Structures are given as structure tokens and as C-alpha cells.
Amino acid sequence: MSEKEKLIREIKSQMLSDKSLPLRKGAHNLVFGDGDPEAEIIFIGEGPGYWEDQKGTPFVGNAGALLNQLLASVNLNRENVFITNVVHYRPPENRDPEPSELDAFRPYLDRIIEIIKPKIIVTLGRFSMAKFLPGVTISRVHGKEKQLKWEDNEIWVIPMYHPAAGLRSTDIKRQLFEDFKRIPEIQEKTRKSEEVNQGTKVQQMKLV
Numbered sequence: 001m002s003e004k005e006k007l008i009r010e011i012k013s014q015m016l017s018d019k020s021l022p023l024r025k026g027a028h029n030l031v032f033g034d035g036d037p038e039a040e041i042i043f044i045g046e047g048p049g050y051w052e053d054q055k056g057t058p059f060v061g062n063a064g065a066l067l068n069q070l071l072a073s074v075n076l077n078r079e080n081v082f083i084t085n086v087v088h089y090r091p092p093e094n095r096d097p098e099p100s101e102l103d104a105f106r107p108y109l110d111r112i113i114e115i116i117k118p119k120i121i122v123t124l125g126r127f128s129m130a131k132f133l134p135g136v137t138i139s140r141v142h143g144k145e146k147q148l149k150w151e152d153n154e155i156w157v158i159p160m161y162h163p164a165a166g167l168r169s170t171d172i173k174r175q176l177f178e179d180f181k182r183i184p185e186i187q188e189k190t191r192k193s194e195e196v197n198q199g200t201k202v203q204q205m206k207l208v
């Protein structure tokens with residue numbers, strides 16, 4: 001088991017035993033996250049719905065089926081990314097998470113990001129977008145990547161509509177497919193800048 005996988009398992013068991021977490025009482029399962037802890041991309045949604053709560057896995061209902069199609073459209077799948085949410089127990093009747101709930105889950109989500117150290121974070125919907133890009137409006141910024149420093153790492157954040165919104169509007173669905181095309185372009189960009197950094201390091205070593 002890799003170091004990241006070990007740390008991810010540890011954080012999951014800490015969450016499972018944290019009785020102070022809100023929404024826990026009405027939920028069937030903790031919906032921690034799914035995918036590869038070694039992934040370079042994390043997708044962050046809002047919170048579990050009915051099916052996620054039943055199964056303990058994020059994005060397994062209708063919105064999840066659309067997310068799977070979006071991933072496939074850029075040659076990704078659930079095994080080579082990591083998927084999680086801003087709250088990890090189901091809010092009753094799928095209501096929006098409250099600020100105090102977001103606060104309670106935040107340290108765990110931050111730790112997940114710190115362990116995985118993704119190069120790209122795709123936010124799905126306005127709650128996860130607001131974590132990285134406070135004060136912006138999704139209709140203006142969706143599909144527009146932004147590079148920022150998170151902890152000590154440079155990451156690209158790509159805000160996107162929530163897939164559930166794509167199920168309600170064919171226009172938003174079309175935009176989601178368009179916006180997903182940014183992902184391979186940004187992957188390419190991060191690879192190139194890594195090559196440049198590697199090259200600079202080699203040059204510096206030669207000079208020493």
C-alpha cells in the first residue's frame with residue numbers, strides 16, 4: 001500500500017469515529033471519497049444524496065452517471081481520479097449544506113487535499129467553488145481555470161457546474177462537456193511546466 005493510501009485510510013477512520021460531525025445521526029453511511037489517492041485530479045462536489053448515503057460512495061446516482069460520462073469524454077474514469085464532497089454525510093432532503101456544516105467537515109477535506117497533493121482540482125457546483133474562489137459567480141467563471149497556491153503547492157482550480165444542474169438543463173449539460181475539455185489541456189500544461197522545472201534543476205546541478 002502506498003504512503004498516500006495509508007494516510008487516506010487513516011483520515012477515513014478518524015472521520016468514522018468522529019461523533020461530533022454534523023448530519024451523522026440522520027445518515028446511513030459516511031461518504032468519504034472514491035478513487036485513487038495517487039491521482040493528479042480531485043473532483044469536489046457538494047454532499048451525498050439518497051444513493052450515495054445508501055452506498056457510502058460519492059456520485060453513484062443520476063448526477064454520478066452524468067459525471068461518469070463526462071469523465072469518459074476526456075478519457076478519464078473513476079479509478080484514475082479522486083472524487084469527494086464538501087460535506088460527507090447526507091443533508092436531509094438534499095438541502096444545501098449550512099455554513100456550520102461546511103466548517104465542521106473542512107479540516108477533513110483540507111487534509112484529504114494535503115495528502116493527495118493534486119495538480120488539478122475540479123469544483124462541481126458553487127459550494128466547492130466558493131472554497132477556492134470566494135465571491136465569484138459560476139455562470140461567469142465556469143470552465144475558466146485559475147492557478148493558485150494551496151498550502152505550499154501550486155494547483156489549477158477549474159470551476160464547473162454541478163452535474164445535477166446538467167440533468168436539469170440541456171444547455172448546462174452541453175457547457176459541462178465543453179468545460180471538461182479544459183482538463184486534458186491543463187494536464188498538458190502542468191506536464192510541460194514540470195519538464196521545465198526538471199530541466200532547470202538539472203542545469204542548476206550541472207553548475208554546482
Ligand code: URA
Binds near residue numbers: 031
Ligand atoms: N451530488 C454531490 O454533490 N455529491 C455526490 O456525491 C452526489 C451528488
